[in-house]
Amino acid sequence: MLGIGVFWSIGGVFLTPTMKLYHTLLVLFVYLPALWLVISRPASLKQLLHERIEARLFLVLLVWAGLSLFWNGEPGEHLSRLKRLLLFCLLVCGWVLWARMSEQRLRGTMVVLGALNSLYSVAALLWLKPVFGRMSGFGGFLDNPNAAAYATGFVMLLALPLLPAMRSWRIGWLLLQIPPLIYVGLCASRGTLLGLMVVALFYLVFLAGRRGRWIALLVLAAGAMLAWLEPTLLARGDSGRFELLQSAWPILKEHFWIGLGYGAGYELHLWGRPTDMDVHNFLMHTAMQYGVPALLVWCWLWVALGLRAWRARHTQLGLSVLLLWVFASVAMQFDVFSLWERTRAMWLMPWVVVLLGLSLKVPTNSSAAEQN
Template structure:
């Protein structure tokens, strides 16, 4: 089959690595988007017919997940009938981008679980390099004071969203320690760069999401490595509070309760239809005399745009993804994705508020976890086959 050929898998694999590393390392966002089209979207579309059996099998193995995704896409398309967005074709095209992005993952799964984990390691390693460059550029070349919030390079320049991307990369590396000593050194340096980025960004949401995930991880990983990391995370957090207490508490709750109160009123004005896909809006908080360009919460953002039906459909997507992860909890990738799911769920409560826009930082805590979950049926089957072979010898 053409989709099983090495050059095809290399093409798709490079696309996944590009998705990770180029978000920070590409010269511009335009080049990042164009690279995704060439390296991920295009091969997925070209292979859709030759690999139709794989895609049918993907639907057969995860009907609830794929069905909820398609229903969400369909509802978003219907909302174009009332959205005030100026370019309806662009909004519809973004839905297509999401769908094609997800189609790529069952095709990537044909390369095998080991190769997928290697690709995730390479992509996360590139983000570690981007984190190091960001730190040197911001505090070295720009001579910013250490108390300033780190702004990264490329599309991780936003302190909060950039920290979410880097935190996701850290989790994908954290529980995959290489066996060789030389590689272990590189692994530790990469994690040090990623962790330093999150701390220096002063993103309390990303830090809390990482802390909660690492503390809970021993529940499903059940190994000494995860317990040591959990204790280290608690100690590091205590040290951070001791050293950076004033910086951590200076911004208070960042008006999140006031924003949430106003957003509930906005949802109540259009509970069933929302404003429509791609609608621009501002959250005006009169009590503090400020306005914000989104809800600072993924679920309420979807409710504002697509109404309560859209929010419920996104919740279904997210919960069905969790169900698939739990089914694969005996595999290493399943365990890693459970951590990423917990982390992403936490992250979506604090800021990430862009679900249907072009690929950007928010995709690392929304569509990337969903896409990776779509690999799991093949990873699970591969793991079960290996178990039967080892059990019969």
């Protein structure tokens, strides 16, 4: 049952027509099975906390977010936000415990998600038309170009290293990743495109593998060609991102140590006018809501995950997590991502990276049989 929930937590972003249906099925296939798993396997949860500093840092952030409800200035929302935190903790614990039981089973689930992503992209390319020059999804979570591009690009990177064991199937698997790449390009999300190009550059510089380097070169060439063929990508400027960051600095200075509190709103200025827009930068948003010390804890957790993925880069799943980590590190600087939000397209970053990172086991020299 929880295996279906693991698939649905990511795949449901593509499949669900309404957010209500997505969250209803999360209760059925994730929260309830996760509760049973946590209750029935306390030793496994204790082992996870003992082995992984990232899990302990996650709990520190969770507890701090709960405490910050006392000063967030929205007492009417305390119970609902506390419930959201507890459900989020349940999802993370159940998801990771299930994944750590069998890495092969987790890998199989991710392969199915990669195939779903390719089919979704093909369907979008065939039946959807651009609006104002940009593609979107079929509705639901992917009803705008940025969400569609981030989700599709994210799952494409997740799937790309998961090559089949049979060599004859590998070319087909790589070809399956072409429709998502084209679809992302047509969505014209600059944060997604920049993230993909940084991943390609990272692979060229730091990772071995002639086949992978050719793919990285093709991605870089495709990105450069898209920027040349679509000058509007650069002509759109920074969309007010820099002004939003400047407007956020006074708020951060005023709430430097403990932040505004979980869920607290803030008012920024864009183009000289007040706006309720998010600051569009994950690190700044986190610091504003929870304080700079909490941001440093998050950075510690994030770096630890990156190091874990680097040490496991010779496995297919480890390489997937490493590429996602690089992609998310870039993408979170440019759009609306935040801690503890309800699951949606933007939820994939950073939390799926955290879930997969906590599920990784660094192979020993004798057991690293699954090579890229």
